[in-house]
Amino acid sequence: MKQLEALVQQASGALSPAMASTSAPSTSHTMNATAIATPAAARSAATATTSQMARDGRASAAATEQPIQWHAKGASTTPASLSDDETEVARVMQICNACRYCEGFCAVFPAMTRRLEFGKADINYLANLCHNCGACLHACQYAPPHEFAVNVPQAMAKVRVQTYSDYAWPGALGKLYKNNGLTLSVALAGALALFLVLTVAITGGLLHEPLAGNFYAIFPHNTLALMFGLVFVFAILSLGIGVRRFWRDVSPGTASGAAVAEATHDALRLKYLDGGHGKGCNNADDAFTLLRRRFHHLTFYGFMLCFAATSVATIYHYGFGWQAPYDYSSLPVLLGTVGGIGLLIGPAGLLWLNLKRHPLQGDAAQRPMDRGFIALLFLTSLTGLLLLALRETSAMGLLLAIHLGVVMALFLTLPYGKFAHGIYRCASLLKWSIEKRQPDGLKLGSD
Amino acid sequence: MIDVLVIGGGNAALCAALMAREAGASVLMLEAAPKAWRGGNSQHTRNLRCMHDAPQDVLVESYPEEEFWQDLLKVTGGITNEHLARLVIRESSTCRDWMRKHGVNFQPPLSGALHVARTNAFFMGGGKALVNAYYRSAEALGVQVRYDAPVDSLELDNGRFVAARIGDERITARTCVLAAGGFESNREWLREAWGQNERGEWPADNFLIRGTRFNMGVLLKFMIDAGADTIGDPSQSHCVAIDARAPLYDGGICTRIDCVSLGVVVNRDAQRFYDEGEDFWPKRYAIWGRLTAMQPGQIAYSIIDSKAIGRFMPPVFPGVQADTLPELARKLELDETQFMRTMSDYNAACRVGTFDHTKLDDCHTEGLQPAKTHWARPLDTAPYYGYALRPGITFTYLGLKVDDTAAVRFNDQPSDNLFVAGEMMAGNVLGKGYTAGVGMSIGTAFGRIAGTRAAASALAQRVTGVKSEAA
Numbered sequence: 001m002k003q004l005e006a007l008v009q010q011a012s013g014a015l016s017p018a019m020a021s022t023s024a025p026s027t028s029h030t031m032n033a034t035a036i037a038t039p040a041a042a043r044s045a046a047t048a049t050t051s052q053m054a055r056d057g058r059a060s061a062a063a064t065e066q067p068i069q070w071h072a073k074g075a076s077t078t079p080a081s082l083s084d085d086e087t088e089v090a091r092v093m094q095i096c097n098a099c100r101y102c103e104g105f106c107a108v109f110p111a112m113t114r115r116l117e118f119g120k121a122d123i124n125y126l127a128n129l130c131h132n133c134g135a136c137l138h139a140c141q142y143a144p145p146h147e148f149a150v151n152v153p154q155a156m157a158k159v160r161v162q163t164y165s166d167y168a169w170p171g172a173l174g175k176l177y178k179n180n181g182l183t184l185s186v187a188l189a190g191a192l193a194l195f196l197v198l199t200v201a202i203t204g205g206l207l208h209e210p211l212a213g214n215f216y217a218i219f220p221h222n223t224l225a226l227m228f229g230l231v232f233v234f235a236i237l238s239l240g241i242g243v244r245r246f247w248r249d250v251s252p253g254t255a256s257g258a259a260v261a262e263a264t265h266d267a268l269r270l271k272y273l274d275g276g277h278g279k280g281c282n283n284a285d286d287a288f289t290l291l292r293r294r295f296h297h298l299t300f301y302g303f304m305l306c307f308a309a310t311s312v313a314t315i316y317h318y319g320f321g322w323q324a325p326y327d328y329s330s331l332p333v334l335l336g337t338v339g340g341i342g343l344l345i346g347p348a349g350l351l352w353l354n355l356k357r358h359p360l361q362g363d364a365a366q367r368p369m370d371r372g373f374i375a376l377l378f379l380t381s382l383t384g385l386l387l388l389a390l391r392e393t394s395a396m397g398l399l400l401a402i403h404l405g406v407v408m409a410l411f412l413t414l415p416y417g418k419f420a421h422g423i424y425r426c427a428s429l430l431k432w433s434i435e436k437r438q439p440d441g442l443k444l445g446s447d
Numbered sequence: 448m449i450d451v452l453v454i455g456g457g458n459a460a461l462c463a464a465l466m467a468r469e470a471g472a473s474v475l476m477l478e479a480a481p482k483a484w485r486g487g488n489s490q491h492t493r494n495l496r497c498m499h500d501a502p503q504d505v506l507v508e509s510y511p512e513e514e515f516w517q518d519l520l521k522v523t524g525g526i527t528n529e530h531l532a533r534l535v536i537r538e539s540s541t542c543r544d545w546m547r548k549h550g551v552n553f554q555p556p557l558s559g560a561l562h563v564a565r566t567n568a569f570f571m572g573g574g575k576a577l578v579n580a581y582y583r584s585a586e587a588l589g590v591q592v593r594y595d596a597p598v599d600s601l602e603l604d605n606g607r608f609v610a611a612r613i614g615d616e617r618i619t620a621r622t623c624v625l626a627a628g629g630f631e632s633n634r635e636w637l638r639e640a641w642g643q644n645e646r647g648e649w650p651a652d653n654f655l656i657r658g659t660r661f662n663m664g665v666l667l668k669f670m671i672d673a674g675a676d677t678i679g680d681p682s683q684s685h686c687v688a689i690d691a692r693a694p695l696y697d698g699g700i701c702t703r704i705d706c707v708s709l710g711v712v713v714n715r716d717a718q719r720f721y722d723e724g725e726d727f728w729p730k731r732y733a734i735w736g737r738l739t740a741m742q743p744g745q746i747a748y749s750i751i752d753s754k755a756i757g758r759f760m761p762p763v764f765p766g767v768q769a770d771t772l773p774e775l776a777r778k779l780e781l782d783e784t785q786f787m788r789t790m791s792d793y794n795a796a797c798r799v800g801t802f803d804h805t806k807l808d809d810c811h812t813e814g815l816q817p818a819k820t821h822w823a824r825p826l827d828t829a830p831y832y833g834y835a836l837r838p839g840i841t842f843t844y845l846g847l848k849v850d851d852t853a854a855v856r857f858n859d860q861p862s863d864n865l866f867v868a869g870e871m872m873a874g875n876v877l878g879k880g881y882t883a884g885v886g887m888s889i890g891t892a893f894g895r896i897a898g899t900r901a902a903a904s905a906l907a908q909r910v911t912g913v914k915s916e917a918a
Contacts, residue, residue, distance in 0.1 A: 023847045098701035099765040101573030102494055104554035116761050138579060139572030141490050141699045145483050148694075277552040277571055287577040 072346025131282030295349030302342025309336035455626035455881030459869025462894025492574035526878025550580030630664020679874030686736030689839035766832030
């Protein structure tokens, strides 16, 4: 068995670094000939190639290891130069496209098979179509420790955050995705400070005589509406401009009603977190779980109910002149309470799953962004529910300031944090729904 | 004492372990590989060839027993055992619900792969996903699994299993299932099996192994030396022509080159050697490994022009590209004069009718040796591409002889507590050749039989043991 161990060490140990150093970016058949790995090029490497051995008539068992040659980057044929992370997706997609075992899991692989080359736009599209479910990592015969070191979810995650930042508007703020945990913390601290100071300035202290839940005794309604309205409109504008640029680059074609309906359905159901078989996605290991899908549903629909509560309240205020505070059994409070509970359980569950996630899954560098966003959502809900529960006490002003601070931080960072994933994901889902209805130009013989 | 010891960690071993556990036996599995590499060649598989008389869940139309049998008869050239083959075929029609119960997911038929959705059920995510599901199920049912546990010998007593040995460790059990794979990863054994050719070469030195690096054939060799009945020719294997740049082990599916039928294939001397358009590629890919192994230097070059691009599965490594054929010859380091003669002869001999890659079309050569009988079009559209090919071994066919009980035999007498499944006995059904997914059909059928038999034998021994203690 010593011999066996030696073989394994030789094969896996020796080749892994070689892979890293020789892995070159890819495009498929049309690349620059000089950049392609040729037998002659391989021969110049330290290891003897098989053909050389054959010609020399040399016979030596187990000496046929060769450095791995990936498709070379052909600058002349690549429309835009690829970043390192995009290059890795191109490399991985080139391997996946020759294997295709994962085509049943999600939309990424069927979309991949419609392509032979992976340019920048294709890579950005596929990266955002990936839901990070993780199934293809555990199923992959080329995943680490294999020397091909294929890790689709991780490669896609790295490119995703890059697309958010590349397409961010204004462009300079794209940097906020880097060290996003810091961005969120600063936004939160700043917004909290703002509202605490305002509260003190207005009421002369953080505690006050009970005000029967009348927020507007502290912050006039129009002031709040203006502040949050502006920030919210800016967030929408910023994300809208970003995704519009993304959409143009992936050149989607025209959306039919059916395509829009399907994309909407797939987004609202989180279809691609079902694993393709309905058992869910992977989290801690190769077992499937529906928990991420369910916690995400609680988070998303909880958020939407809270949003609906605010919208209904706004209509009450401006449409009917009905002023807050609203009764516990009123529509805005009911919507907000139910949504708030969802927005407590959902993010708490997602955070728990995130902490338990398999180390090879996703991009570890993005954990602060993911967890920061989750924490902000959780705090939004927690402070909102506390405010509701204690709105008739003397702590209302303090709780209101904290809640408004948290919500302000959430709104401020919407275009520069994890929230962006939903926007770009929806755009990619729509692109896929359009694309799959178009004829496939390739006539590949299947296996 | 453990009831059933399963040696191996791939599909057949897992099927045996699961069946034995379900029958109430205590089971210990010994997988030679570390956990990250578990599953043997099963981690590289994709589907299961399945008989069915009518459309069945993921399978369209029908694939009756007789058609399956005729397909097997054809690819093996009759080197098969009809009784065992039909047993495998029938088992393949009923095992999928059991597989699903243990977590295996099948892929709904795809429009693009319909001709295989008739004969083969595809595992969602491929063989590694299947292996993962079986391990999860086994562990949930209480099967003990040990990784990094390569058994190097057995203790036998007159054809009965007594214990397995890992170095100094001795593991006893009432019964044992051997499912430890063929010997394809053992370079020395391959060298010996293929021998030296008339050119003085050792062809097997130039083979690549498509599958696991752990199938060293240690137990197969031990059993042969211990006098177990064997079947099959050590030089027979599932052998495909793959990209010469593929890794030495575990290259798997993606290293295949699928453009052979769209162009020509030349050897090191720049000469063609076989009809590239004999039949559809899925029916021919498994003969090209052996054809390449017969060529000088065990290398061949698949040459296509730009007309082929977009008509075959994209290879994992880029082809060598050139704007002219002479340039391609130089880049491939082939004799330019001979290469151009071969190309001119071929191009001149092409009789192009209506090219259609989806059927056996009327494009063929005339007066050329060897002929190209379909899809023959002159190579005349730059750029040109060349892919160097090597024989890639998937698994070997030499194995232990069995009957329908999966019992290991000595001098034609079955052992009553030692069984075998998977690649270690696939040669009973598959003496040569291959048809997609049949390896998994054999592994599943015999894994299940071996597990059931081993459990029954162990449980009977328990009863006898109790009786003798009582007496």
